[in-house]
Amino acid sequence: GAVVSQHPSWVICKSGTSVKIECRSLDFQATTMFWYRQFPKQSLMLMATSNEGSKATYEQGVEKDKFLINHASLTLSTLTVTSAHPEDSSFYICSARDRGRGRWEQFFGPGTRLTVL
């Protein structure tokens, strides 16, 4: 149990285009989902926290108009990178908290590798 999937696993796009990444909790309801960005050989940087049915809370320095987050249901959150540029190339990982297990443990998706040309 507690499986989180992400789609796509790898995407290459041209500079200026937008890319949508989906994060799904497959076998549990996730009231809270987290989005992270990870550059090579670096740590996970929290970008935003999204709660089902409400606006995401963005970390300082993360542009909310560039990284659009939608948490439309208890099993799906999406991250849209708008007008992507090469510096947005990174590994994007989502995680979800299982409402049934309490407020602590989070389960990670497999990540999405974004390459912007």
Place this chain on the structure above:
Amino acid sequence: GENVEQHPSTLSVQEGDSAVIKCTYSDSASNYFPWYKQELGKRPQLIIDIRSNVGEKKDQRIAVTLNKTAKHFSLHITETQPEDSAVYFCAASSGNQFYFGTGTSLTVIP
């Protein structure tokens, strides 16, 4: 926000020896401290966690200690094996956000 520092950034040990990774945090409201193991290109995997009402927790070869007064917690891996080689991240959370340390690349030399 929370600031989590992690040391060392790299660690090499001989197989069978112990490995210790230390983290400090800044937000006294943090009360949940998980440790994750991440292999290259894969998702982080939770290996052990501890809550603020506990000072120590052990699971086979892995243990975590927490000192809330000093705001630091440590991961201890005993009898290390080559398959323990990976990047390890600590994290601190007050329940709403998770903040990760900078990671420790552990290499276990056979």
